[in-house]
Amino acid sequence: MRRNLFSRFQHLKENLLNAVNIRLLILSSLFIALGALMIYRVFDLQIVKGENYLNDFRLKTTKTRTLASTRGNIYDRNGNYLAYNELAYNVTIEDVYESGKTKNANLNDTIYRLIQMIEKNGDSVVNDFNIILDNDGNYAFTVEDRQLMRFLADIYGYTTIDEMMEKGYKHATKTAAEVVDDLCKTDRFGIGTYADPDDSKSFVPGMGYTKEEILKLLTIRYALSTNSFQKYIATTVAYNVSEETVAVVMENTGELDGVDVAEDTVRKYVDSVYFSQIIGYTGKVSQEELNVLQEQNSKYDLNDTVGKSGIEYSMEAQLQGTKGSEDVVVDNMGKVIETSNRLEPIAGNDLFLTIDKDLQETIYDILESKLASILLTKIRNIKEYKPGENSSSSDILIPIDDVYFALLNNNIIDMNNFSGKGAGENEKAVYESFLVKKEVVMNTLRQELTETKTPYENLSLEYQVYESFITSMLNSNSVIMESEIDKSDSTYKAWVTDEVISLNEYLNYVISKNWVDVTKLDLGSQYSNSDEIYAQLLEYIFKNIDNNSGFNKKIYKYMIRNNDISGRQICSILLEQKLVEVGEEELERFNSGHLSPYDFMLNRIGNLDITPAQLALDPHSASSVVTDVNTGEVLALVSYPGYDNNRMANGVDADYFSSLLNDLSTPMINYATYQKTAPGSTFKMVTATAGLMEGVINTSSTIVCTGTFDKIDPPPHCWIWPRGSHGALTVSGGIRNSCNSFFYEVGYRLGTLGDRYVPDIGLQKLTQYADLYGLTETSGVEIEESQPQVSDEDAVRSAIGQGTNNYTTVGLARYVTTVANSGTCYNLTLLDKLTDHNKNTLEDYSAEVRNTIDMDASYWDSIHSGMRAVVEAKSYYSGLGVNVAGKTGTAQESKSRPNHALFVCYAPYENPEIAIATRVANGYTSDYAAQIAKDVIQYYYDLVDEEDITGTAEALTGGSINTD
Secondary structure (H helix, E strand, C coil): CHHHHHHHHHHHHHHHHCCCCHHHHHHHHHHHHHHHHHHCCCCCCEECHHHEEHHHHCCEEEEEEEECCCCCCEECCCCCEEEEEEEEEEEEECCCCCCCCCHHHHHHHHHHHHHHHHHHCCCCCCCCCCEEECCCCCEEECCCHHHHHHHHHHHCCCCCHHHHHHHCHHHHCCCHHHHHHHHHCCCCCCCEEECCCCCCCCEEECCCCCHHHHHHHHHHHHHHHHCCCCCCCCEEEECCCCHHHHHHHHHCCCCCCCEEEEEEEEEEECCHHHHHHHHCCEEECCHHHHHHHHHHCCCCCCCCEEECCHHHHHCHHHHHCECEEEEEEEECCCCEEEEEEEECCECCCEEEECCCHHHHHHHHHHHHHHHHHHHHHHEECCCCCCCCCCCCHHHCCEEHHHHHHHHHHCCCCCHHHHHCCCCCHHHHHHHHHHHHHHHHHHHHHHHHHHHHCCCHHHCCHHHHHHHHHHHHHHHHCCCECHHHCCCCCHHHHHHHCCCCCCHHHHHHHHHHCCCECHHHCCCCCCCCCHHHHHHHHHHHHHHHHHCCHHHHHHHHHHHHHCCCCCHHHHHHHHHHCCCCCCCHHHHHHHHCCCCCHHHHHHHHHHCCCCCHHHHCCCCCCEEEEEEECCCCEEEEEEEECCCCHHHCCCCCCHHHHHHHHHCCCCCCCCCCCCCCECCHHHHHHHHHHHHHHCCCCCCCCCEEECCECCCCCCCCECCCCCCCCCEEECHHHHHHCCCHHHHHHHHHHHCEECCEECHHHHHHHHHHHHHHCCCCCCCCCCCCCCCCECCCCCHHHHCCCCCCCEECHHHHHHHHHHHHCCCEEEECECEEEEECCCCCEEEECCCEEEEECCCCHHHHHHHHHHHHHHHHCCHHHCCCCCCCEEEEEEECCCCCCCCEEEEEEEECCCCCCEEEEEEECCCCCHHHHHHHHHHHHHHHCCCCCHHHCCCCCCCCCCCCCCCC
16 A cells, blocks of 8 residues: 555655745645645655655654663473463553543544554453442442552552642542542543534543443543653553454554554463462552652553562562663654664563472362352352350351352352343343342331331341441442441440341431531432431432342342242253253252252362352361471462452453452451461460470470469360369370360460469560560561550460461461471562573572570470370371371351361371361361371372362361360
């Protein structure tokens, strides 16, 4: 096309040379050249004669362009890839649009058409804006606290958060919907249209676009705006697009000003779910991140991709590499005319971790299988669990109805599909039943709020749940202003605590006390009376619960409970939505009624067709950390469940990110480094050390357990009470039997001054020895970690791991590593070595020794022999092939939920090589955690085939009685 255009232009020029009037010749040539430039401005037309360029008429600008470096790779200890870069094509856009009244419209139109082209080919546009659509289709922030304040400050043009709080507090309180509306207005991005084309004041923000389209446009427009001071800097619209998208974009660049396709690299993660909590992911730098990074390296800018979490974040400086640069001459449309002075970028360094890839993946699979096994052990074919008078947390059962509901509650089954065109027979039937039930619920609630006015305590449990949801919604939406409430008010207590008044009475009282933000209601006048305010409050309530997925789920829950929806329908919907695959024989048995829904669901859990993470019932999460006891290196750091960090890097997948935020199993939490619980009886080696070192006991001292410790009031019991007592025990026996009474006495003696018991003294001594095991500080691993908490109350109960003791799994791993090697406390490390891209070693990492515990060998022997006896008492460890020493721990957090299960151990007992700390949150009993550790040891020492300990689940034995 360029050649044809040039030929036509030459032909015109030759004709003009025959003209008599030289002035007409010059003038005509000029007009033709200008016309060609205007029509075909995207082509670099040249007049060869005399090297005269037509683009001499165009505005040229010389800029220095930054060339991004390639990020370094990440490997495991054996050289297996964990993160690498892959060649890709990205669609970009530059702001080459002239300022003026039509700029927004033209730019938005180009971006909108570009988005359609990209998505038509199955690719996705970037959506790393901090606002998404929640499950109810409402705008919602994806960040909170300081990150949210920084985001709002950036949106509204404040340099700092403090400046925003001082000069524009109203901006700090903006809702996500208000931010979207503000950005869509004509003074920002002009996303919308005019209700009356002839009226310049009739612009309606967002009009003509869906909410999804608005967010996509805003994401790109906002990214472009951050580059407004750097014209000709491209903004990425879509990463790693297909060849089809490349072709269609390139074919249409003549109509898409500023759009181009750039060759680049994208970050890829191997077996991402297994390693996401360690590796983290990369993304476009935020302003707050940029401020910090520029203090270390001034070359960072807002277009950079940086580590957002995990190793990608903590090792950013080593992985990033050095940018290159080149001088470019560009025209007024952003097209590069020529380049010069190119300085090649230098690739980032490669990082080797101490992690063993195969071990990490196998432990993850073990955790998933064992969690499913615990669920199978506890699920019963009942509608609800009602604890008995003497029931404990270990007796809690899971009704099958809770399993059915979990599939809806955690969005595994797509409820939106029930009313869709492709809905199956069971989906349609369930939806019709739901509409009938919902109408009844809404009418009953409206009647309650206007006429019946039943006190909360007299409502059925179902309607108590509905009314509690309403008040929670009003509080979270700030319709009821919590900051204004007088929580000592008697009427407030009558509703919240005593539950003796109706919701009608409470809401009317809230209005009378001016605790309601009337600006959120559709009132005709700010001087409306109480009746008018109440009427509009009711309209607000019913409008907001009508299509609220959270409220609808409450209705579905009671439909299942009341048999309006059957278990067979739920199982059939799993099949209709193709969420599970079932063999022909089993499917025939299910369809014919020979296989019950209960057994069908147990089979899905046992085969891991439906995972513990998907159900998000107790237990659904777990963590395990394996260390080398002689080096302090972390061989595996596993958190279940994980997430796909490939969908978080290279432009966040907004739908996926939204699903993670709404996932009740909270997969973005690293349970190994973030979750803190009481350590339970795993803490008893600290107390034993303190008792021995402080001289309040020795290796042969005996303490008599009677089942009750009566030296403090109220007297705490040993776990064995009221079934019996342990009798006289030495320190080894105390550890072996996990005798609470033994360690109560040690804690009491540590706090005894003369003949007085002073709890604070005991706490100080326990803290001193907890510190020697590293339990007062984070473990040293190079990723984000919660600060540990040593108990600051009740020395007696703290001595058995209760009180306010709270530690992470990785913190307990450092502790048991120190026990295993008899006193060397390391700052644990995940880093092995750093190399350049040619694999030349730049730095060898090793775990630093934090401190050593200088303790008599006989004391260590007593602790080790006690731990060995713990494991010897467990039948499933017999004949293992490797001798193991360990300590169980069960930590109660709530009487209404199962206890946390913990186990720390090391192997081999005679010459320790590895240490393991395992926690199953709400895992009932430490016996289950100990069984997980056994499977890890079997795999590590090649004592069993991997498929024998992963892949499927079955009900477990043991664990019904608390033994620690």
